[in-house]
Amino acid sequence: MTPEPGEPAAPVGPDAVLRALADPHRRQILRLVLHAELPAGQIAAHFDLTQQAVSQHLTVLKRAGVLAERREGTRRLYSLRSESLQPLRTLLDEFWPDALARLKQSVERDHPRTEKRGPT
Amino acid sequence: MINTSVRIAALPEVVFPYFTDPQLLVTWIGDRADLDARPGGTFALDFSGTAARGSYVAVEPPHRVVFTWGIPEDVAMPPGSSTVEVVFVADGADTIVNLTHRDLPPDREPSHLEGWEGCLGGLITAIRR
Numbered sequence: 001m002t003p004e005p006g007e008p009a010a011p012v013g014p015d016a017v018l019r020a021l022a023d024p025h026r027r028q029i030l031r032l033v034l035h036a037e038l039p040a041g042q043i044a045a046h047f048d049l050t051q052q053a054v055s056q057h058l059t060v061l062k063r064a065g066v067l068a069e070r071r072e073g074t075r076r077l078y079s080l081r082s083e084s085l086q087p088l089r090t091l092l093d094e095f096w097p098d099a100l101a102r103l104k105q106s107v108e109r110d111h112p113r114t115e116k117r118g119p120t
Numbered sequence: 121m122i123n124t125s126v127r128i129a130a131l132p133e134v135v136f137p138y139f140t141d142p143q144l145l146v147t148w149i150g151d152r153a154d155l156d157a158r159p160g161g162t163f164a165l166d167f168s169g170t171a172a173r174g175s176y177v178a179v180e181p182p183h184r185v186v187f188t189w190g191i192p193e194d195v196a197m198p199p200g201s202s203t204v205e206v207v208f209v210a211d212g213a214d215t216i217v218n219l220t221h222r223d224l225p226p227d228r229e230p231s232h233l234e235g236w237e238g239c240l241g242g243l244i245t246a247i248r249r
Contacts (some may be wrong), residue, residue, distance in 0.1 A: 096219050099127040102148035103138055103217065111130045112148075113213075 009103060019066035025049065028103070029064065029109050030080055037079040126220040130210040132182035132215045137187045163187040165199055173199040183209055189221070197224065 019029055032043055041084060046053040054071040058078060063068035070077045128135055138144045140157035145165070150172070154164040157179050164174040174188035185206050202223040209216045210239035 030128045043209075049155060073138040095121055096221060097126075100124060100217060101151045104126050104128045106144075107128050107130045107135055107138060111134050113129055 006015075016064040017066060020061050020066050023057070023060075025054075026061055029057055029061060029078075033067065033078050033080050037077045039075045039077055043078060122221040122224065123219070125216055127211070128215045128217060129213070130215060131213060135215045135217060136182035136208055138186070139187075140179065140181070157185075161226050163189070174204075175200070177203065184208065 022031075029043055030045070032038060032046060040055065040058060042050075042053050043058070047054055049057075057067075058067060062069055066081060068079050068081045070079070127138060138148065142153035142155045145153045145155065150165040150167050152164055152166040156162045157176055159176055159178060161176045161177055161179075163172075163174040165180065169190055170210075172189055173192050174190055175185045176185070178184060178186040186205055188200045189204050190197050190201045192199055202221060205220045205222070207218045209218065
């Protein structure tokens, strides 16, 4: 199956999605296309950026699989691929477990048990 | 709702201050903490680039601590919008730490994308560690 233009060629993991979202302009773009499919020009109109800069942000989002691109005549329309955020759900679920694992390390390092060990 | 627990080889009296003493808190989460561990007192934690803000709701050493949690810059989860409850249960000489994070923004719908955004700062920090 040939991927559509703008579709990621391979499945992308949470790292790529996180990197794509680690920019306020790109997050703002996603908010704009949350409920409506928008052409690039209309997206760019919301920003005080050059068309080229907006285009680069769109490319990063597309490559991360977060944004879908569809051609209609000469226009390119963009929308959110909400399923691409699923890997982040998994990461969020790991946030507190990871923190608690560090807590365990920290406490047990600072307060080692002094019980006597048997001969080995 | 997120619920998770961990067994720690120390008594609850030892583990509890890791949630109320700023110097102990930052040994396992965040970079800088400003804590006033009494009901209504400040819970402020800085990750690199992100601030988690809230206040203590219940402080019952060494059994239970409850604090609110939010990200000031994030309209979807402002300070006070979610609550973390930590219960410390002695098991022999160990402690079972049980943590529940309630009222996070629903995340299964794209319309709550901003909720993700709020958690990302902390997540990124956690990932880079």
